[in-house]
Amino acid sequence: MRQLNCSMCILKSEAARKFSDSELSRMNQNCVEVDFKKNEIIFKQNALSSNIIYLQSGMVKLVIEGKQREQILRIKKAPCYLGLPTTMGDKINHYSAVAIVPTRACFIDINIFKELLKSNFEFSYEIMVELCKNELDQFHRCVNLVQKHIFGRLANSLIQFSEELFEDDEFDLPINRNEYADLVCTSRETVSRMLAELSEEKVIEINGKRIKILNKEMLNKIRENG
DNA sequence: GCATTAACCACAG
């Protein structure tokens, strides 16, 4: 096992900044760091869950295998925790996490994690805040998916990629058209067509996976009205 | 009815 120094990593985690020295060393001794390539599975639906994962760098998709097709629940980027609901909520994972870019993650034993939750109120509080924010995000995502037509859903996801995930008007989509379809609940063909149409309208510029947002005001309008 | 939306299928780079 690679020797870790959690204090370095913790600079990034609001929650873990609350640790005392002894808690920190306990983390150091019960934490494993792993690198994942694109498309490698970090944890799998239906497998026993015994770890909380802290994403140091990279980006993942959380997916549930439905009967017809795969459903992407959401895309998360580092730094963040993964697997809190699925590890605390049940013995097995209810969804999978898959790296969509090269990703580095820390695996924290669930029992150690629980101990820290009990012993450190500040830490617990921050974790709770993160969980609540996630729940709110999911509620909004749910309404967005159910109440909007495809252009609205697509515009919304483009804006999220741009503003929340890449923080840039220009970015490389970390997923293919099929995955994009699973993200916005449509078919792969429709994603192709709609993106092409947005490109014709000069709202975005596309070069394969490369996307540049040209007209953000228009994209916002489409998101609101779509 | 007729138009629109979007899914599914097939096929070609």
Add this chain to the structure above:
DNA sequence: CTGTGGTTAATGC
């Protein structure tokens, strides 16, 4: 893996 065309079912006006 993607883009496109044809076809079709559902829904709206």
